Amino acid sequence: MSGERQRRGETGPAKILEYTVKCPVCGADMRVEEYIYDMPGVGKVILTSGRCPRCGYRFSNVGLAETRGPVKITYRVEKPDDVNALVIRAATATIRVPELGLEIKPGPAAQGYITTVEGIMLDFIDKLDFMCSEPDAPRDKCIEKRRELEKARDGAIPYTLELYDPEGASHIQSKKAVVTPLSRREEDREAGEDK
Ligand SMILES: [Zn+2]
16 A cells, blocks of 8 residues: 555556566577556556567567456458557457458467557568468469458458457457457357368
């Protein structure tokens, strides 16, 4: 009680935790720090970051401080403005755009970050460019798909962004975002392979 400080007016992140983990790349001890940050319009957010002193590997994650268990967040893009919505993409989140056949699943070294819907579409464009840089990539299909993703990035075509997060730490900052808590069965299905 007596230790409670008046932080009114202070907006910077405050360190809440510090611990040591093994670097997933080289196995050296690396220090990880957690900060809590009161993000305007979003609420309390935990920022995690660490850097391996031996190999330089960086880890970072972000997520809501109050997690809600497994959730699916659905957000409909209908006009150019909609791509500016802020997205907290926790390391545990899977991102899907069913209409465009897009999916990013979190790998073992997945990181979390704060971005926008536009930033997520740029990620998909980067991934497409990488796949299309293969010598035997289907040239015509690559050009066609890139045009489609550029339209999606600009909010020029309608689509649905889905975030599935088993930890419920992800967030889309918009009144249009629909958060659906998932039952265990739905959670298994969301985590499973595509039908
Ligand atoms: Zn390392």
